[in-house]
Amino acid sequence: MLDLALLRREPDRMRRVAARRAIGGDFVDDVLAIDVRLRAARTTAEALQAEKNALTARISQATDKGAAARELRPQIADLDARIVAANAEIPPLDAQIDAILSEIPNLLDDTVPDGAGEDDNVVVRDSGPPPVATFTAKPHYELGEALGIIDFERATKLSGARFSVLRGAGARLSRAVVAFFLARAHDRGYTEIAPPLLVTRDTMWSTGQLTKFADAMFRDTDADLFMIPTAEVPLTALHRDEILNADLLPLQYTAHTPCFRKEAGAAGKDTRGLIRQHQFEKVELVWLVAPEKSDEALERLTADSEALLAELELPYRVLALCSADVSFNAARTYDLEVWLPGQQLYREISSCSNCTDFQARRAQIRFRREAKGKPEFVHTLNGSALAVGRTLVAILENYQREDGGITIPRALVPFCGFTSIEPDGTTR
RNA sequence: GGAGAGAUGGCAGAGUGGUCGAAUGCAUUCGCUUGGAAAGCGAACAGACUGUCAAAGGUCUCGGGAGUUCGAAUCUCCCUCUCUCCUCCA
Numbered sequence: 001m002l003d004l005a006l007l008r009r010e011p012d013r014m015r016r017v018a019a020r021r022a023i024g025g026d027f028v029d030d031v032l033a034i035d036v037r038l039r040a041a042r043t044t045a046e047a048l049q050a051e052k053n054a055l056t057a058r059i060s061q062a063t064d065k066g067a068a069a070r071e072l073r074p075q076i077a078d079l080d081a082r083i084v085a086a087n088a089e090i091p092p093l094d095a096q097i098d099a100i101l102s103e104i105p106n107l108l109d110d111t112v113p114d115g116a117g118e119d120d121n122v123v124v125r126d127s128g129p130p131p132v133a134t135f136t137a138k139p140h141y142e143l144g145e146a147l148g149i150i151d152f153e154r155a156t157k158l159s160g161a162r163f164s165v166l167r168g169a170g171a172r173l174s175r176a177v178v179a180f181f182l183a184r185a186h187d188r189g190y191t192e193i194a195p196p197l198l199v200t201r202d203t204m205w206s207t208g209q210l211t212k213f214a215d216a217m218f219r220d221t222d223a224d225l226f227m228i229p230t231a232e233v234p235l236t237a238l239h240r241d242e243i244l245n246a247d248l249l250p251l252q253y254t255a256h257t258p259c260f261r262k263e264a265g266a267a268g269k270d271t272r273g274l275i276r277q278h279q280f281e282k283v284e285l286v287w288l289v290a291p292e293k294s295d296e297a298l299e300r301l302t303a304d305s306e307a308l309l310a311e312l313e314l315p316y317r318v319l320a321l322c323s324a325d326v327s328f329n330a331a332r333t334y335d336l337e338v339w340l341p342g343q344q345l346y347r348e349i350s351s352c353s354n355c356t357d358f359q360a361r362r363a364q365i366r367f368r369r370e371a372k373g374k375p376e377f378v379h380t381l382n383g384s385a386l387a388v389g390r391t392l393v394a395i396l397e398n399y400q401r402e403d404g405g406i407t408i409p410r411a412l413v414p415f416c417g418f419t420s421i422e423p424d425g426t427t428r
Numbered sequence: 429g430g431a432g433a434g435a436u437g438g439c440a441g442a443g444u445g446g447u448c449g450a451a452u453g454c455a456u457u458c459g460c461u462u463g464g465a466a467a468g469c470g471a472a473c474a475g476a477c478u479g480u481c482a483a484a485g486g487u488c489u490c491g492g493g494a495g496u497u498c499g500a501a502u503c504u505c506c507c508u509c510u511c512u513c514c515u516c517c518a
Contacts, residue, residue: 042478046487053487056499060446069498076498243438243475370457375475 001208001362002104004097007031017108020323022116027100034100038093045086052079103211106358108323109332115322121335126317127310130339138404139342140396141273144170146404148425150274161271162263162278169421170392173408174281176416177391178256181283181308183415185385188304190254190285195234197257198225203237206363208329208355218260218278227260231284232382237363239288243375244367250297251288254385256281274389275347281388287381288365291357294379298354302334305350305385311411314394315339317346331356334383338390342397349390352383 007014011028018025055072062068113122144150149170155163166174182192204210204226209217218227228234235253244251259282270276285304289297302318309316321333330353337346357377360366366375399407406421413419418427 039478042487046478049488050486052498057447059498065446065498073498080498245438 001358002101002107003357003361004031004035004101007101008035013107014104017105020108020112020114021105021326022324023105027104031097031100034093034096038090038097041086041089041093045083045090048079048083048086052076052083055079102205102362105328106326106331106356108326109354109356111320112326112332113320113322116324117322118325120322121319121325122322124318124320124334127315130315130341133341135402137341137397137400139273140340140393143342143396143400143404143406144274147406147421147423149173149421152273159278162276164274164277164389168425169418169427172418172427173395173412173416173421174388174392176412177388177395178281178283180412180415181385181388182254182256184308184311185254185283185285185304188252190252193231193235193238193253193255195228195231195238195255195257197228197234197260198223199228199234199237200225203240204233206240207233207236207359208362209233211328215264216262218262228257229261230259230382230384231255231257231282232286235284235286236288236359236365236380236382239365240363242365244288244365244378246290246367246369249288249290249367249378250293251286253286254283256283256388258282274393277389280390283385283388285383285385288360288378289381290367290369291376291379294354294356294381297379297381298332298334298352301381301383302336302352305336305352305383308386309336309338309349312391312395312409313411314398314409316349327351327353329353329355329358331358336386338394340394340397342400347390347393349394350384350386353381355380355382 002014007028011032014028015025018028055076059065059068059072113120115121141150141152145152147169149167151165151167155165158165186192198220201210201224204217209229217229219225220227234257235255238253239251259280261278263276263278266276274280285301287294287297287301306316306318316336316338319335319337321335326333333351333353335348336350336352338349339345340347356379359380360377365378365380367378368375395409395412396406399409401407404423408416408419408421420428422428
């Protein structure tokens with residue numbers, strides 16, 4: 001949620017952001033026009049109310065309250081009518097502003113490169129050129145099925161398209177990846193959380209997902225609960241409606257959860273393999289920090305995610321998303337992309353964003369610098385560290401052997417207890 | 429799913445129609461005291477909006493909404509949530 005006061009103060013700034021994000025900027029003038037009317041209506045109503053309160057106070061102070069009440073009743077009745085009329089104007093105006101404001105995306109950081117789409121994202125660094133293979137690498141879905149560790153056919157039988165069954169070494173490897181990610185997050189100071197996977201509408205709204213993923217979410221309509229599309233939601237909303245002590249900051253949380261997405265807008269895209277599933281696992285990192293620390297926090301959060309790829313010795317690159325590709329909540333985003341030799345392309349495996357005060361304002365997450373200080377909004381950041389399914393994909397494709405077997409990355413061996421998956425699906 | 433109890437400021441907890449945004453205690457902050465600290469004493473201490481250079485001031489909020497009344501934390505109705513017991517259950 002954008003700050004209305006900021007919009008009022010610097011409308012041109014929002015107009016520029018709208019242009020850079022390639023969305024229409026009419027809403028700026030719409031909001032400002034409604035805001036003028038709203039404030040006028042409020043002032044009028046409040047002045048009348050103050051008048052009435054003064055009369056009521058006179059009755060309270062009178063010795064003969066009954067007499068005073070009888071005497072002032074006509075005046076009060078007249079004020080009442082005018083107050084009702086003045087107040088009636090407020091809710092519709094309020095609702096109009098809320099409706100517009102809650103659909104406006106976050107401001108963009110000045111460092112975000114201009115661009116019209118994902119092709120304009122800027123590579124800021126990489127782990128070097130992807131290695132040249134000595135044989136033709138296969139895509140992970142062929143490898144997985146041949147090894148008997150991923151079963152797409154039976155998943156479809158159980159649940160339809162975009163689901164998968166992991167089996168044997170595949171399931172074990174996946175679990176090891178999660179354990180590895182969580183262990184590293186712990187080492188780096190994150191507090192592990194095991195959150196609910198179903199959250200209320202309020203929670204979902206508070207982190208900005210209800211707009212962004214509105215059609216993309218699975219939900220139970222009876223209880224009006226939503227299945228989380230990412231652990232960002234419960235982790236960020238953990239301190240919703242709280243005023244934190246400054247010495248608690250920064251808060252660093254991690255969680256391993258399944259994520260559920262309808263992928264309604266992705267019909268026909270990535271239909272093969274583990275890349276785009278209705279249900280996938282992810283380890284998420286979330287920071288709550290003081291505003292002046294969020295730039296630095298984004299670098300550290302990104303570095304924490306990046307270190308996992310480096311330790312797994314997977315080829316990757318880091319992208320600064322361009323203005324048109326930065327998502328609704330974020331002011332600035334780094335994507336981590338991993339090289340997939342089976343498909344000869346880089347693929348997103350993590351997205352690390354600084355959401356500044358945008359989610360904090362929706363979720364009312366504040367902190368106080370001093371005992372008597374005014375509450376301020378925290379800045380929230382989130383990033384994947386990492387997407388588990390896509391990590392599995394990357395491992396299969398990058399660590400495949402010519403005979404169809406898989407070598408386990410060294411860093412993972414202590415977590416899964418085997419060093420390879422043989423062509424027949426057994427482990428060594 | 430059945431029955432009952434409850435929801436007040438950071439916490440605990442008073443307050444059943446009128447100077448109540450709210451006693452008191454704890455916590456916190458500042459001052460006095462002290463060589464320093466503790467104790468003691470004094471003071472400050474909810475959030476939002478509006479207003480101002482800054483103030484003063486104004487409006488709203490005692491889970492949420494509607495109502496009764498000149499006036500509601502207090503009375504009425506609806507909703508939500510929490511707790512306890514029973515039932516069920518990993």
